[in-house]
Amino acid sequence: MASLFNSLILISSLLLASSQGVSSSVQLVKGLSWSFYEKTCPEAESIVREHLKKVFQDDIGQAAGLLRLHFHDCFVQGYDASVLLDGSASEPSEQDAPPNRNLRRTALKIINDLRDLVERSVSGGPEYEVPLGRRDGLASASINEVTENLPSPAQSASQILAALAKKSFDATNVVALSGAHNIRLGHCGAFTDRLYPTPDPAMDKNFARDLKGVCPTTNSTNTRALDIRLPNRFDNRYFVNLVNRQGLFTSDQDLYEDPTTRDIVTSFAKDLELFFQKFVLAMTKMGQLGVLTGTEGEIRAHCSVRNS
Template sequence: MARASIRLPPFLLLLAATCAAVANAQLSEDYYGSSCPAALLTIRTTVATAVLLDRRMGASLLRLYFHDCFVQASPQDLPLLFPWSSFNIGCDASVLLDDTPSFTGEKGAGPNAGSLRGFEVIDRIKLLLELICPGTVSCADILAVAARDAVVHLGGPSWTVLLGRRDATSASASLANSDLPGPNSNLNDLLAAFSKKGLSSTDMVALSGGHTIGRAQCQSYRNRIYADTDIDGTFAASLRGDCPQGGGNDGNLAPLDASSPDYFDNSYFSGLLTHMGLLHSDQALYDGGSTDGLVRSYASNNDQFGSDFAAAMVKLGNLGVLTGAYGEIRVNCRAVN
């Protein structure tokens, strides 16, 4: 069961923020430089092979990382001084954990069930790294680097991934259901969800641009193509044949960016300008609200989008992660040690 959030007085919030800052200070670019020097090359080559065999896998690995980072660690993984604190700890590989008798994990939560992919790629990387340098590289760091490498392999920007995260020892389906924004979210929903994680509106729009790669299931966009009025009519009609209004074909896929679904660029934003966002939550970024200007900027400037996306990914990846004595280094990413 999810633990209730308790609002802390300001001085404890300050202490919590200080604790998170200290934890982040333990991250470094060359964390595995001496303990596992082949770690980054192993991750990069395995991701490259996976994306070569299945172009969709790049988007799947990026989404897997997003869905990990947006769910905070379980209470037992938090610093003992703040077991009931409300500051967020994500990017802890909790999304990779299978269900156990003691907790129901995140894989079966509404936003994840039947749609998250890429677990076997992470398993393959972990197996190789356990052979090379046992008990050294965390699943959380593997996820972070794999997401970066997947974007790069599809033509997107690169960024420095600071390393040294540790893995959560539990997971929460209820937190996944409450924290992850859904495909029918409106702009206020999205802004609130990202703000809860310490991310700005610019971060939110840039990170949403990750939908320039990948596909969504019919069940996620059905309501949009039949009920929304802010959608291009021809575009909506082209999707209805594979996604009937009465139900069925829930798993049928459509590209989130109809122009270049397997290439990381700014055409996702150009699609929003012509009301061709596949999900309601996509089009919400350009629907007369406060983020319209940013969408227009990204649509006209791929470099700005790439730069802001990379910066937001760094920020997302460094928010209150588990380090030091907290969490563990899992031997198997699907199960606690």
């Protein structure tokens, strides 16, 4: 996503005055567009408008605070959202400057809230309830435990199925969870073994050629989205790619090559709602593996540090 601040405040101002005819009377700077989010997030403006209407109904003064924030950003090194940046001892924030010391803190919070709302919309995917009540563990897992319990991108479908079967996950669970790769980035080192010295025959030839452009050598440090069409949209495109033999990792593509999981992949590629349904079930199931409850473990005061 491009910086959302550049559209959030503008949209808030449009709630206060009619915007009819604006697009036909303003010459846009190169790179800007009235329909920038039309394909990547067509609901962005409606999400922002609806949230701001609620904010203004509670306190219309927030509109002035947002417009002032807009002004203070535009006139200082351009409209780049730099006014939102926090400072440090060595590099003070724009908010520390005398003209900005009385900017509404609530306006800053509104921007963060709006960004969260839009970002969640961009990611998409199903909403589901999460069972609550877990407690925190008292010790870290060993490196060996981590390695042994997490599938590798180089593993085959049969290896992953066998490993997760030990945790009572069936083939549908495994394929559904793999769909989370739809919004993942892959490092070249995790899949160049499928490109060099010769491309994996399970890989579409044009896809292999494109990947070589991203990863020209086996030690390239570049990354590539598993779904370059809409990398931030959680949908079933991952499975469509597998059917088209455009899976990035061996662990991905082999789900389509393996007869045990091929039909599941195909069904998810055809039916988004079916995938969402099975994904929710698998996620809920995964979220209940080896949980600590009651008096087990602890509730940490700080996420990264065990209680004293």
